[in-house]
Structure formats: structure tokens, C-alpha cells
């Protein structure tokens with residue numbers, strides 16, 4: 001008998017055993033996985049076929065594939081069978097699971113609960129949640145226990161459902177719920193706050209609306225007041241006799257009232273541009289732009305009063321404008337423009353010019369007889385030893401005529417002043433107009449060529465101031481002799497009218513231009529006869545017209561240049 005095996009034999013035997021173990025393990029795995037339909041086994045009773053592919057096989061495959069863990073336990077709680085899923089769940093290899101008591105895989109604090117559950121499981125179908133403890137893992141699971149009748153007796157089947165995802169989901173849900181609740185609380189709080197804020201705001205809004213309404217009413221009252229003030233102001237500006245203009249700081253006109261338009265001769269939409277218009281100073285010299293009162297006020301900020309300038313109108317006549325200018329300042333005190341008033345002072349200026357001219361004429365008129373009187377007196381002084389010589393007498397007469405002339409001039413001047421002040425008094429009486437004129441004619445110093453021819457009703461009697469009426473006729477006749485020297489005949493006619501008598505003095509002299517006729521009876525008015533100089537003060541016709549008006553009569557002239565003139569007056573009888 002061979003008792004001891006060589007090392008080689010042992011190695012070979014070990015190899016064979018190893019192969020057989022592997023074969024057996026593969027067979028078991030194949031059986032478990034359902035890959036083997038049946039087994040042929042050699043028994044003492046001969047060859048026997050054990051079929052594995054029966055109705056259980058489907059369930060075995062199903063159990064292996066299912067997502068839940070599945071184990072069967074015996075009465076001692078030892079694991080008789082476990083699917084791979086359960087082993088996976090507790091992260092242990094299957095061989096370390098099968099044959100082990102199940103409580104080994106239960107967390108210590110759940111072991112008692114498991115025990116109770118298992119005891120109940122043998123009696124009835126029961127379920128409970130516990131926590132399993134595996135290889136470094138804790139797993140919440142639902143344990144469903146049920147007894148199973150198997151061929152070799154009753155066992156307890158346990159289906160283990162992994163609750164970790166569910167628990168996680170629950171945990172997340174709980175957290176989310178808490179968050180939601182928190183958010184809800186915040187929302188509730190906000191809502192409450194919002195509600196009270198809204199209430200507060202509504203009250204404030206109402207108060208503000210009321211205040212606003214009050215303000216609007218006040219504002220509209222103020223606006224009405226302003227509008228009415230503005231309308232008044234506008235009306236004042238529109239109807240003012242003074243022109244008003246507003247200018248910006250660059251000198252551009254921004255407003256002109258109607259009178260300013262009229263004075264400055266502006267078209268409908270035209271504005272006054274003082275930089276483009278040609279203006280003149282009172283001495284007739286051109287006014288430079290920088291000398292214009294608007295330019296002065298805008299550059300210096302000074303107030304200007306009665307600054308007189310002249311412009312030449314379309315009719316080529318000079319118009320005189322008096323300007324007042326005041327600067328407009330902004331809140332910083334800088335010049336922002338100016339307000340200007342315009343006044344047409346053409347009449348005032350012409351009056352002044354006329355007076356200047358009159359003074360010069362009057363002085364000249366007085367100078368001639370006074371010079372002549374002085375000469376006569378000097379001559380007479382030299383001849384005082386021979387007072388009865390003819391030359392002396394001639395000088396005396398000349399002196400008398402000069403004194404008369406001076407007296408006449410002074411008389412005219414005094415009369416003109418009196419007339420202007422309405423101080424004329426009449427000494428009326430009845431007299432024959434024809435006789436009065438007949439007496440005057442020889443006193444009039446006509447030149448040799450001229451003849452005064454009187455015609456008309458000899459018996460016409462008037463009730464008037466004879467001296468003053470004679471003064472009028474003398475003035476007419478003197479003018480005819482002076483201004484119509486070429487007229488050989490000077491006709492004087494007396495015509496009766498209804499309740500009046502008309503006296504006309506007609507000459508065939510140079511006549512008077514039509515545009516001068518309306519002014520002939522004005523004070524100081526004289527017609528310029530080209531280069532011919534006539535002595536006179538321009539007062540005779542003015543005094544005549546005042547005398548006739550005082551008598552309640554009419555005075556007038558008809559004249560045609562080159563044909564002669566007819567000066568007439570009529571007074572009531």
C-alpha cells in the first residue's frame with residue numbers, strides 16, 4: 001500500500017482538485033444564472049436526470065434580475081438564499097452573505113425591531129422600515145416578510161426595498177417644504193407689510209391728491225389773475241401813445257408794440273434792426289452803430305433818456321425819434337437785453353427848428369430898419385447945424401420909416417403872441433367895406449408898374465373891428481405886391497354872400513404849390529421861392545386868420561403855380 005505521495009503527485013492532485021472546484025463553482029453559477037436546463041447524475045440506481053428548467057427557473061431569473069433584495073431565512077434567521085441585489089445593497093460579496101444570520105446586517109439600534117418583525121413574519125405578512133448596516137454603508141430599507149412553503153420545509157422570504165432614494169427625496173422634500181414655508185412666511189409678512197404700506201400710501205395719495213387739487217385751484221386762480229393782468233398789460237402796450245420795443249442781448253428786437261411799429265415804420269412782420277438802418281445825429285451827421293442808444297445801453301448797462309436821433313423817411317423828410325433805453329438784467333446781474341421806448345418828436349423838433357429859423361429871420365428883419373435908422377440918425381447928427389436942409393428932412397423921413405417898420409415888426413410879433421394865447425379883443429363898429437378899402441389903397445406902397453383895382457358893392461356895411469379888418473386887407477395887398485411883383489393888376493373885389501360879405505385880393509403872380517397851401521395860415525410858415533429872398537416873418541397870414549376867425553368868418557386861398565393867387569375872407573354882416 002502506497003502511504004506517502006510525492007510532491008509531484010501532490011501538485012498534480014492539487015491541480016486536479018482545483019480544476020474540479022472551478023468546474024463545480026462554474027456549474028453552481030450556471031445553475032444560479034439559469035444557464036443549465038438539467039443535470040445527469042450517476043447514482044447507485046443508475047443514471048438519473050434532474051431537470052432544472054422547470055417553472056421555478058423563471059422565478060429564479062426574475063428574483064436575480066429584480067431591483068429589490070430578496071432573501072430566504074430559516075427559523076434561526078440564517079440566510080438560506082440571497083439574490084445578488086441584496087449583497088450589492090450592503091456592499092458585500094454574495095458568499096459572505098449566504099449562511100450568515102440576517103441580524104448581522106442590521107444597525108444595532110434596529111436589531112430589537114428586526115427581531116420583533118421577524119417573529120411577527122413567521123405568523124403573518126408584515127412590513128417595517130429598518131436601517132441595514134453593510135460594508136461601510138447604512139441603508140434605509142423596507143422589509144416585507146412572508147412565509148414560504150418550500151419542498152424542504154417552511155422558510156421566511158424577505159423582500160428588501162432600498163429606501164435611500166426615497167428617503168433622500170423625502171429629505172429634500174422636507175427641506176423644500178421648510179424652505180417653502182419660510183418663503184411663505186416671508187411672503188405673508190411682506191403681504192401684511194405691503195397691505196399696511198398700501199393703506200398708508202393710499203391715505204398719503206388721497207392727501208396729496210387733495211393738496212394737488214387745492215394747488216390746481218389756486219394755480220388756476222393765479223393764472224386767471226395773471227392772464228387778466230397780461231391782457232391789461234397787452235392792452236396798455238397796444239394802445240400806448242409811446243412805442244415800446246424789447247431787444248435781446250445781441251440787439252435783436254423780440255417785441256414791438258403797434259406804436260413802435262408806426263414810429264419805426266416797420267412792415268407787418270418786420271422787426272427793427274438798428275444796425276442796418278441809417279440814422280443821423282441832430283447836427284445831420286450820420287450816427288455810427290455804436291453810438292445808437294440801444295448799443296450804448298447793451299454795452300454799458302446805462303439808462304438813457306430822451307436820446308434824439310433822426311431817420312430819413314420814404315418821403316425823404318426827416319423824422320425825429322426820441323429814445324429812452326433801460327437795460328434788462330438776468331439773475332446774475334448780467335445784461336440780458338434792454339427795453340426801449342420810442343417817441344415821434346418830429347413836430348417838437350420842427351417847432352424848435354422853426355423857432356430857431358424864426359429868431360434868425362426876426363433878427364434879420366429887425367436888423368435892416370434898425371441899421372437904416374442908425375445910419376439916418378448918424379447922418380442927422382452930423383447935420384444938426386443945418387436942421388432945415390432937404391437932406392436932413394429926407395434923413396428924418398427915412399428914420400421915421402425905419403422906426404415905423406420896426407414898430408410894425410414888433411407889433412406883428414406881439415400880435416402873434418397875443419393871438420396864440422387867445423388874447424385878441426375886437427372893437428366892433430359899422431362901416432362900409434368899400435370905403436375902408438378905398439382909404440387903404442393909397443397907403444399901400446405899390447411899385448410903379450402895379451395897380452390896385454377895386455370893384456364891388458359900395459354900399460355893403462359890415463359890423464366889425466375896422467382896424468383889424470384893414471390889417472387883414474393890408475396884409476393881403478402887401479403880400480400881393482411883394483410876392484406877385486410881376487402882376488401888373490391887383491384886383492380887390494367885394495361880393496355880398498348870404499348873410500356875409502366876401503373880400504378877395506387877386507394877383508397874377510407866381511402862385512403857390514398845392515402842397516404848401518394847407519400850411520399858409522400856420523405860424524411862421526413861409527414858402528421857399530427858389531433862390532429869391534423875401535423879407536417877412538411868416539406871421540401876417542396867421543394873424544389875419546386869427547382876426548377873421550374871431551369875427552366868426554372864413555379865410556382861404558386859391559392858387560395855381562404860374563397863374564396867380566386869390567386870397568379871400570368872408571365875415572358875417
Ligand code: ADP
Pocket residue numbers: 475479480483484507509510511512520525526527528535536537538539540541542565
Ligand atoms: P410873410 O409875408 O411875412 O412871409 P405871411 O404870413 O404874410 O408872411 O405869408 C406867408 C407866406 O405866404 C409868404 O412867406 C409867401 O411865401 C406866401 N404868400 C403870401 N401871399 C402870397 C402871394 N400873393 N403870392 C405868393 N405867395 C404868397
